[in-house]
Amino acid sequence: MKETTTEQTSHIKDVELSESLLKIAKRELREDKCTREQSLEQLRNWVLKNEDLRNVRCDDTFLLRFLRAKKFSVPMAEQTLLKYLNIRRTFPHMSTKLDFLEPRLRDLIEQGYIFAVPQRDKHGRRVVVINAKGLNPKFHTSCDQAKAHFLTYECLMEEQETQITGLTHVGDFAGVSTAHVTNWNPTEFARIFKWGEQSLPLRHKEIHLINVPSTLKWLIDFVKNRVSSKMKNRLIIYSTEKELMKGVDAACLPQEMGGTMPMREMIELWKTELLAKRDLVLSLDESALLSDRGIQRRSSYNSEKSSSGTNFVSQIESIEGSFRKLEFD
Template identity: 45%
Template sequence: MDDSDQNCPLSELALQIAKDELREDEKTRKFALEQMREWIRKNPRIIFCRTDNSFLFRFLRVKKFSIPIAQETLEKYLLLRHAFGHLMFHNLDIKNPVMEELLSLGYLFVAPKRDKNGRRIIIARPGVFDPYKFTNQDMCHIHAITYETLMEDEENQVFGYVHFADGVGFSFPHLTLFTPKEAVRIVKNGERIIPMRHKEVHGINAPAGLKYVIDFGMSLVSEKIRKRVKIYNNLDELHKHIDRSLLPKEYGGEMPMAEMIDLWRKELLKYRDVLLTNDKMSVRLDMYSEAAKEGSVSALKSGCGIGAKKEGVDYVTGSFRQLAVD
């Protein structure tokens, strides 16, 4: 897929934020897309990868148009799709009865309106996830469907995301869904490799008896993300930080949760075929180390665990200075 001739779909506000925060303009967009496509074409480790604007821009924007870092992150993403394909990335079908049930329960969905900064609000209610009925694969799949759908929208790529979680009902059995090793790999690789700009994280009703779990989770994310996490004691405190009109009626807003879920379901169905087609993306696994193929955090940190098999690939250097990622 290649839509390089299409007009930029960003609104005036998104264009301005892209310029101010991401160093993005018409010239950098055109140059960066050319470089990314040429690199993919010449990379012997990549068998197939999407090359349409929306897909490539998500990596360029999250790395503020530092082309070498965007290229490296894209390749790590493709390898991560292999490492956790069975658990998270493959067969992301919202029509799957289990996915539909989790969506209808309101386990994870996205509010229809954007906040004053243009951001979508991702709403999570982990307590409604029955750990005796559903599996860790079910949990990963609904998260992947949600995030991959959001990333298809270029406005979301620029504005970033706000997360809101309600901890009511979350308990010890939920912790048995993943081993500590799996949790570390998923959280750390997810933050570093999934191209999303997480701007704010808000939580309410955190289980007092599971404080050590929250502390462990916070230790897995970067200092940048930790500073953006806020936990509140009640809805009144939350409303000081999130416009209550954007939240479901059950959390002080205006629109009932069920109505929000129905609207989000329509968005998911719109991108269903795209998400399923993503399963075609693949890399030559024989050119990676065993640790990288298994999703090792350390192996995916630098060079994709390629070791001595780096020959044949040139990452663009010197095109843009490497900036701190926001």
């Protein structure tokens, strides 16, 4: 028998969002009170009636993830919700059991591999810092790495303001080694990269990279060639911290990257956030997609067995083979 979570929180009122947020939502997402309420009702009814869904949350905060990511196109939000549940079903070892207190995952957070800065930038966005030095490829697997990303994004997607304003990413590649690149199975990396972009309801507004070794250029080019032109234009590489601070508010950077607050303090505050949302994130595992028959697929996205998919994976394998021969600066 199909089960769906029917407990719902009250609808979000306009007064709960600041005037500046309401303006951003209207300008960038076509969101207003009427559109929001009508779209929520349509999406909620679809979830409750869909026999392929089980125990899917129907509260406003969860459903608005998908509506806002797709600018309140209900059919597109439905597809993204199905794909979101499908990636959790297909890659459960990477996207479920996101327990912050699990030793391996907690160590990655403690080491500062990925964390959200407590301050928002001038656009009201949370800034996610990814620090290569925080990952030891001799100890942490690609699965650990992926879970750290999924955990971070699940927590941030619960924030109404972040759903509206989106995210800024700052990646520091200092200390990266060949082992970091070859930590992934090429086929799995290709699949999780492609599926993740289509399945997670996130608004990636800016991506700033620093300390990128020249030998990583192939990988950066590979990624840039597989995202939309809009995303490609949002990816900027800097050669110095001084340049980075021209693109990112200094208050949103760790002291070690030219900011003011020590990274350790930022990590401790992020751990507090993760702990506060631990039960909520773990409860997501109760949701299930019983069949992927409702997912619409374009022919070019059918599977890695198609010619385009095979080419996608073979390029990853070629890059991995090349990196095994390189020594990083």
